[in-house]
Amino acid sequence: MIMHWILAITNACNALKYVTRFSCDIFGFYVAFIYLQKGIQVLTRQGSEAPFYLSIVVALLVLVIGYLCGVIGTSPLFQHYIRVFIKDYGTPLTVIFLTGFVHIGKMREVSLSTLPTSKAFFPTLDRGWFIHFWDIRVGDVFIAIPFAILLTILFYFDHNVSSLIAQGTEFPLRKPAGFHWDIFLLGITTGVAGLLGIPFPNGLIPQAPFHTDSLCVTKVVADPNEEGANKGHVVTKVDHVVEQRVSNLAQGLLTLGTMSGPLLIVLHLIPQGVLAGLFFVMGVQALEGNGITLKILFLCKDRSLTPKSEPLKRIQRRLAIWVFIAIQLVGFGATFAITQTIAAVGFPIIILLLIPFRTFALPKWFTDEELRLLDAPTASPFTMISVGGNFGESLDDLDSPVVGRSGDETAVQSGGSDGMLVGDTAEESDEGAAERGEGPGAGMKRRESWRAEGRSGSTMEPEPPPTYISSPTPLHFLDCAILEPYLPQNRDSNESGAVYPHVTLTYAQSLDGQISLQPGAQTVLSGPETKAMTHYLRSRHAGIIVGAGTAKADNPGLNTRYSEDGINVVGFERQPRPFILDPSGSMGVGHTPKLFALAESGQGKPPCWIVTGSRVNEHMENRVRGVGGKVFEVGEYDIYREQGMDWGAVLRQMKTDGVESVMIEGGGQVIKDLLRRKNQMYISSVIVTIAPTYLGAGGVAVAPKRSAWTENEVSLRGIKWMPLGQDVVMAAFII
Numbered sequence: 218m219i220m221h222w223i224l225a226i227t228n229a230c231n232a233l234k235y236v237t238r239f240s241c242d243i244f245g246f247y248v249a250f251i252y253l254q255k256g257i258q259v260l261t262r263q264g265s266e267a268p269f270y271l272s273i274v275v276a277l278l279v280l281v282i283g284y285l286c287g288v289i290g291t292s293p294l295f296q297h298y299i300r301v302f303i304k305d306y307g308t309p310l311t312v313i314f315l316t317g318f319v320h321i322g323k324m325r326e327v328s329l330s331t332l333p334t335s336k337a338f339f340p341t342l343d344r345g346w347f348i349h350f351w352d353i354r355v356g357d358v359f360i361a362i363p364f365a366i367l368l369t370i371l372f373y374f375d376h377n378v379s380s381l382i383a384q385g386t387e388f389p390l391r392k393p394a395g396f397h398w399d400i401f402l403l404g405i406t407t408g409v410a411g412l413l414g415i416p417f418p419n420g421l422i423p424q425a426p427f428h429t430d431s432l433c434v435t436k437v438v439a440d441p442n443e444e445g446a447n448k449g450h451v452v453t454k455v456d457h458v459v460e461q462r463v464s465n466l467a468q469g470l471l472t473l474g475t476m477s478g479p480l481l482i483v484l485h486l487i488p489q490g491v492l493a494g495l496f497f498v499m500g501v502q503a504l505e506g507n508g509i510t511l512k513i514l515f516l517c518k519d520r521s522l523t524p525k526s527e528p529l530k531r532i533q534r535r536l537a538i539w540v541f542i543a544i545q546l547v548g549f550g551a552t553f554a555i556t557q558t559i560a561a562v563g564f565p566i567i568i569l570l571l572i573p574f575r576t577f578a579l580p581k582w583f584t585d586e587e588l589r590l591l592d593a594p595t596a597s598p599f600t601m602i603s604v605g606g607n608f609g610e611s612l613d614d615l616d617s618p619v620v621g622r623s624g625d626e627t628a629v630q631s632g633g634s635d636g637m638l639v640g641d642t643a644e645e646s647d648e649g650a651a652e653r654g655e656g657p658g659a660g661m662k663r664r665e666s667w668r669a670e671g672r673s674g675s676t677m678e679p680e681p682p683p684t685y686i687s688s689p690t691p692l693h694f695l696d697c698a699i700l701e702p703y704l705p706q707n708r709d710s711n712e713s714g715a716v717y718p719h720v721t722l723t724y725a726q727s728l729d730g731q732i733s734l735q736p737g738a739q740t741v742l743s744g745p746e747t748k749a750m751t752h753y754l755r756s757r758h759a760g761i762i763v764g765a766g767t768a769k770a771d772n773p774g775l776n777t778r779y780s781e782d783g784i785n786v787v788g789f790e791r792q793p794r795p796f797i798l799d800p801s802g803s804m805g806v807g808h809t810p811k812l813f814a815l816a817e818s819g820q821g822k823p824p825c826w827i828v829t830g831s832r833v834n835e836h837m838e839n840r841v842r843g844v845g846g847k848v849f850e851v852g853e854y855d856i857y858r859e860q861g862m863d864w865g866a867v868l869r870q871m872k873t874d875g876v877e878s879v880m881i882e883g884g885g886q887v888i889k890d891l892l893r894r895k896n897q898m899y900i901s902s903v904i905v906t907i908a909p910t911y912l913g914a915g916g917v918a919v920a921p922k923r924s925a926w927t928e929n930e931v932s933l934r935g936i937k938w939m940p941l942g943q944d945v946v947m948a949a950f951i952i
């Protein structure tokens with residue numbers, strides 16, 4: 218207990234910043250094999266006659282059915298709620314079913330060993346509840362110290378790495394992590410367990426990836442790599458995680474409950490073969506999602522059928538992948554081997570040594586880019602805030618990466634929101650410029666990214682910190698007269714008695730009608746001139762709306778850097794108020810640090826978060842209100858997203874709040890919803906930038922849902938075209 222507290226007080230968890238997927242995957246692989254080994258061990262204890270064979274059959278049945286339940290959960294089979302039920306409850310129901318199954322027919326005659334249990338609320342040994350520590354000799358206390366140190370290392374590693382894996386980048390978590398606090402609490406539970414003489418509770422729930430996985434709410438969406446052989450495929454996407462404390466508490470109470478007489482009787486009914494099957498399910502599922510397995514599978518795949526977006530495809534030296542996997546397997550082998558010996562308790566030392574090995578030795582054998590693609594931080598910068606961020610990433614890297622127009626390869630973020638760039642950045646939009654026939658000078662200009670003026674450097678170099686706080690580069694734009702009829706006459710007042718604010722729908726699209734390479738990847742489409750125009754448009758509106766998808770993907774500033782004199786940015790009163798449309802309340806404080814920073818430094822207006830009130834995240838609410846922003850609970854939003862947003866309610870609420878003009882920037886889902894026939898009446902004008910580039914199939918398109926009876930889904934009038942730089946701008950009204 219004392220050692221845990223020392224670790225907590227000295228911020229020892231800060232060392233977690235060096236723990237990457239490299240060692241977590243080895244640890245995860247090791248744990249998976251321990252599960253499998255445990256299952257086999259249980260089976261070998263069932264003798265060699267009928268009980269042994271029946272146990273094997275039962276274990277395999279649990280494995281097959283449990284595994285299939287997981288497969289069904291991520292497939293498009295059945296209705297959503299049936300699928301989710303099967304995924305979440307399939308395995309426990311299988312355990313219950315097979316516990317009864319072995320009593321059917323001839324199987325009833327086979328005597329199977331069941332789970333061993335003891336007396337209710339009584340230690341397994343015949344002793345009192347408390348350890349008589351006052352009877353222990355002082356010498357023995359000192360002898361225990363080296364073992365306590367080993368155990369603390371084990372707990373430090375096991376608990377923290379489990380915690381990191383459970384908060385990995387694949388889970389869109391919104392609530393912050395508390396590593397130091399956790400280790401402090403672990404000290405308390407270790408102390409209490411020590412006094413009671415029971416095994417120390419550690420590592421598993423709530424810090425288990427299985428637990429987080431079971432709390433994920435998923436949706437099945439079209440495969441973003443849908444092309445060629447993938448056409449028509451769907452993938453399961455994690456929408457959000459139900460972050461709460463109820464399941465953790467229930468698990469704790471159940472553990473306590475299993476000490477009660479009735480539950481002990483129930484537990485005692487479970488055949489050991491079923492338990493072995495359960496170990497197999499856990500082992501196989503853990504192996505399946507493990508990075509080592511995924512890399513091995515990548516190497517085994519037919520290259521022509523591997524999606525272009527697969528990050529490992531970008532590694533030139535295939536040998537590097539083989540060597541990386543070989544190193545991981547050696548690390549796993551050494552860890553597994555030591556647990557089979559008397560020195561088993563020392564296994565965390567090997568995993569611990571892998572961390573400096575990764576930090577200092579691997580960069581000597583692999584290039585930076587190879588390591589970026591083969592390895593990654595385990596948790597997102599948001600999760601790692603309390604331990605000082607991931608190694609090599611500044612906390613400013615909460616800013617999300619940008620991809621520019623590039624060649625044929627899409628540049629996407631790897632492993633969710635972990636902040637690791639695996640592809641092109643704005644730098645490579647230079648290539649896009651070349652494709653557009655621009656000279657090097659123009660290319661250099663285009664290289665300046667849409668959202669982070671002044672940022673440069675390739676993905677190989679650490680990026681300089683973002684410049685949005687101290688030095689926003691003003692954007693100068695002169696010729697805007699042609700747009701005048703499409704803009705609100707006065708951004709802050711409307712004498713006409715209109716019920717809704719003036720709504721300008723404005724975005725930039727490619728020639729193939731897409732606004733980004735894929736959801737979650739910010740894509741530079743506007744050139745310097747049209748970008749300046751957008752900032753001018755921002756200065757002409759009292760509010761800007763973007764959807765939660767855009768806010769999460771882009772970490773946008775949503776302020777205006779427009780300058781009339783080419784030197785000074787327009788005043789605060791001409792800044793628009795950002796509105797994030799997040800009907801299901803999926804945003805977390807870590808998603809939009811730039812908005813908050815700009816509001817805090819007076820370079821932008823405080824944001825407003827629009828939710829439907831179903832699930833308000835109080836951290837986000839407090840953060841928004843903390844910078845002077847507001848939270849609007851507006852309208853209804855059906856969970857299947859069929860009806861879309863109640864735009865009338867949103868716009869009325871904005872008007873009531875004094876917002877008389879608003880520009881809606883995107884992203885794809887918001888634009889599509891707004892362009893639906895029933896919502897077109899809210900749009901006052903449309904101003905679209907068209908960039909001379911094709912993004913290629915699979916990006917975020919802006920085509921609204923078609924109503925069967927019309928030829929044109931959206932009919933425009935008063936259309937004007939204006940070439941601006943290399944782009945063209947279309948302004949129009951909707952009929």
Ligand SMILES: NC(=O)C1=CN([C@@H]2O[C@H](COP(=O)(O)OP(=O)(O)OC[C@H]3O[C@@H](n4cnc5c(N)ncnc54)[C@H](OP(=O)(O)O)[C@@H]3O)[C@@H](O)[C@H]2O)C=CC1
Pocket residue numbers: 723724725726732733734735736737738739740742763764765766767768770771798799800801802803858861862882883884885886887888890891917
């Ligand atoms: N080129 C350009 O001009 C622009 C490009 N972009 C790009 O677009 C991409 C993001 O687009 P996308 O992923 O479609 O995300 P969106 O920004 O459209 O946000 C979609 C999410 O917002 C919520 N939402 C809010 N309002 C609505 C609505 N009316 N209808 C449906 N959903 C709504 C939904 O949340 P829930 O899932 O909880 O229901 C949905 O998941 C990014 O890559 C961004 O860079 C964005 C703006 C401009």
Ligand SMILES: Nc1nc(O)c(N)c(N[C@@H]2O[C@H](COP(=O)(O)O)[C@@H](O)[C@H]2O)n1
Pocket residue numbers: 667668669724725739740741742743748751763767768771772773774775776882883906
């Ligand atoms: N007009 C336009 N052109 C592009 O090429 C774009 N990528 C966007 N994106 C929109 O602008 C927001 C970023 O704004 P900040 O520079 O961070 O203020 C982004 O979130 C999209 O809404 N727009």
